[in-house]
Amino acid sequence: xMQRRKARLVDVAKDAGVSPATVSRxxxxxxxxxxxxxxRVHQSARRLGYRPDGMARAxxxxxxxxxxxxxxxxxxxxxxxxxxxxxxxxxxxxxxxLVASHEMNPAAETEAIRTLLARGVDGLMLVGADRxxxxxALLRTSGVPVVLTWCGNxxxxxxxxxxxxxxxLAAQHLIDLGHRHIGMVVGHLPFNDRQSGRLxxxxxxxxxxxxxxxxxxxxxxxxxxxxxxxxxxxxLDLATRPTAIxxxxxxxxxxxIQEAQSRGVIVPEGLSVVGVDNIDMSAHMIPxxxxxxxxxxxxxxxAAMTIIAQITGEVTRQHVDLPIELVVRRSAxxxxxxxxxxxxxxxxx
Amino acid sequence: xMQRRKARLVDVAKDAGVSPATVSRxxxxxxxxxxxxxxRVHQSARRLGYRPDGMARAxxxxxxxxxxxxxxxxxxxxxxxxxxxxxxxxxxxxxxxLVASHEMNPAAETEAIRTLLARGVDGLMLVGADRxxxxxALLRTSGVPVVLTWCGNxxxxxxxxxxxxxxxLAAQHLIDLGHRHIGMVVGHLPFNDRQSGRLxxxxxxxxxxxxxxxxxxxxxxxxxxxxxxxxxxxxLDLATRPTAIxxxxxxxxxxxIQEAQSRGVIVPEGLSVVGVDNIDMSAHMIPxxxxxxxxxxxxxxxAAMTIIAQITGEVTRQHVDLPIELVVRRSAxxxxxxxxxxxxxxxxx
DNA sequence: TTGTAGGCGTTATCAA
DNA sequence: TTGATAACGCCTACAA
Numbered sequence: 001x002m003q004r005r006k007a008r009l010v011d012v013a014k015d016a017g018v019s020p021a022t023v024s025r026x027x028x029x030x031x032x033x034x035x036x037x038x039x040r041v042h043q044s045a046r047r048l049g050y051r052p053d054g055m056a057r058a059x060x061x062x063x064x065x066x067x068x069x070x071x072x073x074x075x076x077x078x079x080x081x082x083x084x085x086x087x088x089x090x091x092x093x094x095x096x097x098l099v100a101s102h103e104m105n106p107a108a109e110t111e112a113i114r115t116l117l118a119r120g121v122d123g124l125m126l127v128g129a130d131r132x133x134x135x136x137a138l139l140r141t142s143g144v145p146v147v148l149t150w151c152g153n154x155x156x157x158x159x160x161x162x163x164x165x166x167x168x169l170a171a172q173h174l175i176d177l178g179h180r181h182i183g184m185v186v187g188h189l190p191f192n193d194r195q196s197g198r199l200x201x202x203x204x205x206x207x208x209x210x211x212x213x214x215x216x217x218x219x220x221x222x223x224x225x226x227x228x229x230x231x232x233x234x235x236l237d238l239a240t241r242p243t244a245i246x247x248x249x250x251x252x253x254x255x256x257i258q259e260a261q262s263r264g265v266i267v268p269e270g271l272s273v274v275g276v277d278n279i280d281m282s283a284h285m286i287p288x289x290x291x292x293x294x295x296x297x298x299x300x301x302x303a304a305m306t307i308i309a310q311i312t313g314e315v316t317r318q319h320v321d322l323p324i325e326l327v328v329r330r331s332a333x334x335x336x337x338x339x340x341x342x343x344x345x346x347x348x349x
Numbered sequence: 350x351m352q353r354r355k356a357r358l359v360d361v362a363k364d365a366g367v368s369p370a371t372v373s374r375x376x377x378x379x380x381x382x383x384x385x386x387x388x389r390v391h392q393s394a395r396r397l398g399y400r401p402d403g404m405a406r407a408x409x410x411x412x413x414x415x416x417x418x419x420x421x422x423x424x425x426x427x428x429x430x431x432x433x434x435x436x437x438x439x440x441x442x443x444x445x446x447l448v449a450s451h452e453m454n455p456a457a458e459t460e461a462i463r464t465l466l467a468r469g470v471d472g473l474m475l476v477g478a479d480r481x482x483x484x485x486a487l488l489r490t491s492g493v494p495v496v497l498t499w500c501g502n503x504x505x506x507x508x509x510x511x512x513x514x515x516x517x518l519a520a521q522h523l524i525d526l527g528h529r530h531i532g533m534v535v536g537h538l539p540f541n542d543r544q545s546g547r548l549x550x551x552x553x554x555x556x557x558x559x560x561x562x563x564x565x566x567x568x569x570x571x572x573x574x575x576x577x578x579x580x581x582x583x584x585l586d587l588a589t590r591p592t593a594i595x596x597x598x599x600x601x602x603x604x605x606i607q608e609a610q611s612r613g614v615i616v617p618e619g620l621s622v623v624g625v626d627n628i629d630m631s632a633h634m635i636p637x638x639x640x641x642x643x644x645x646x647x648x649x650x651x652a653a654m655t656i657i658a659q660i661t662g663e664v665t666r667q668h669v670d671l672p673i674e675l676v677v678r679r680s681a682x683x684x685x686x687x688x689x690x691x692x693x694x695x696x697x698x
Numbered sequence: 699t700t701g702t703a704g705g706c707g708t709t710a711t712c713a714a
Numbered sequence: 715t716t717g718a719t720a721a722c723g724c725c726t727a728c729a730a
């Protein structure tokens with residue numbers, strides 16, 4: 001019995017003695033058919049091993065049941081986690097995830113947007129609000145639902161987090177501990193509004209306390225552990241080195257702890273470190289990392305739900321801002337020793 | 350100037366005064382056209398803002414320029430890295446990456462395969478060779494190029510790594526250092542041939558040395574840092590605790606180091622630890638982790654290239670096995686102290 | 699080198 | 715509740 005390469009809709013229709021339209025309905029909206037025909041169709045379908053063709057379905061319906069996600073890089077705990085969360089939420093609703101990364105290159109991101117749009121994604125998730133003008137134009141004219149994450153703007157739906165406040169919380173914590181000379185390791189600022197925001201927030205807190213965070217105390221690094229280490233190294237090699245360092249991401253903060261320890265500098269006694277993200281590793285560091293918790297999985301989950309809501313027309317341009325909070329652990333401590341004396345430690349026994 | 354919602358092939362053809370076929374060729378095989386017509390077509394295309402419709406193209410050509418990848422989870426340095434490598438290789442060749450994860454659930458993997466196949470992926474990357482019978486049948490009959498990673502079998506193309514040897518290298522290193530009582534933290538064994546292989550390899554090395562790795566010294570854990578810690582905790586709480594622990598993945602080994610340190614056990618003096626993977630974090634641990642290097646990115650890159658080669662019909666069922674090697678750092682040391690005395694330490698001054 | 703025309707497998711709009 | 719039939723937008727022999 002040499003059957004046709006692949007059973008099609010018409011084959012099932014013929015076999016079941018109904019019209020193609022009926023078979024189509026049987027698959028998509030079974031409630032419109034009589035129980036009897038429905039059964040007959042299902043039987044034929046099963047017997048012929050029928051599998052609807054996604055491409056044909058996409059062409060005819062205009063929907064691909066696919067959502068695109070373009071992240072800076074897949075090689076990052078943060079983005080991997082957000083994609084994982086999106087993926088599981090989307091799967092539950094019958095959607096698939098198409099991923100692309102741009103490695104911090106705006107042109108590559110624009111190209112990825114163009115490609116995914118051409119592939120007919122039903123929705124698109126992007127990181128941040130800072131991108132090429134052309135990219136924004138593409139999105140606008142395409143009309144596909146878009147959701148921005150971490151940072152947003154008025155033009156699109158967004159699932160955000162207050163990055164400035166994150167930087168502020170980290171800095172304020174150190175200020176409260178008596179630190180007056182604080183450094184920061186951040187990612188490369190251009191085309192990264194998340195890192196820019198965190199830096200701005202830290203500066204705000206310092207300024208409010210009458211302090212400052214000069215460029216000399218800010219080290220821009222690639223978003224890797226090695227970046228964190230070399231950022232820390234640069235700061236510790238300064239003539240008057242900071243007593244505390246903020247990592248723009250936890251990975252930086254962890255790198256700082258490691259660099260300090262490998263130099264024999266004890267954390268937090270010799271150097272306080274605070275991060276932003278609260279990745280899994282942070283809680284397990286020795287000492288455990290004090291950090292600002294960013295609800296990464298929730299961003300992914302909410303982004304997925306927001307996109308689906310837009311696709312199904314339930315809402316448009318929804319904005320949701322997720323709460324963040326400082327998680328105090330043991331990598332930052334009150335300033336002690338010589339420096340502290342200038343700030344009143346002598347007034348306490 | 351209210352133009353049609355979306356420029357189509359025929360619109361460009363009309364505008365350029367050529368046939369649709371010519372426009373199609375201009376996009377896909379420009380070398381077949383005269384320079385003159387080619388320019389005219391490109392001009393019209395640009396002016397109308399023409400973007401080929403991926404779905405229509407897929408339906409007509411039978412190709413989607415999309416490769417699927419189904420991994421256990423996205424939330425893992427390892428799989429994120431492999432996907433990143435695949436993604437960049439595929440992008441370079443004009444393909445996109447469709448990802449899915451199954452969270453260690455065979456049924457979910459089967460479902461993902463079914464879905465991606467229905468979506469018309471041109472190729473499929475899978476992790477390991479251990480899966481539901483039904484899944485294998487789906488793959489076989491679908492006829493789409495498949496590439497297995499880490500572990501392979503004779504039925505499909507594969508990019509592998511010798512997991513048994515990895516376990517063997519780790520164990521042998523500890524044996525060479527004088528350890529006689531070795532424990533291991535591994536992932537849940539069912540449906541995970543990578544972990545099973547590493548455990549089997551470790552056992553092989555021990556057996557060869559006249560030692561053994563009883564089930565009581567093997568702790569199965571979820572593939573997280575916390576898993577590594579609790580696995581280590583379980584092993585350290587044993588009546589006669591091991592002097593060394595092998596982590597089935599680096600994350601476990603790192604968790605072991607952290608758990609040991611948090612109990613005041615010095616690594617490597619009080620406990621030697623060896624991992625398998627060589628993730629980024631490992632080199633930065635204090636002490637840096639001795640581990641077996643698995644060329645993760647290369648697996649991804651090679652898998653992508655293997656799939657493309659199969660799609661373009663260059664080869665079939667290619668098998669490539671990537672080399673691995675022990676990276677000696679400082680988390681494992683020669684056995685000293687009381688236990689060592691039974692094995693001849695007293696013969697040296 | 700270019701044009702003609704018949705699919706590709708569904709969905710969706712009307713009728714019946 | 716079901717059926718006919720025209721899209722959907724492009725590809726690709728085959729013909730010219």
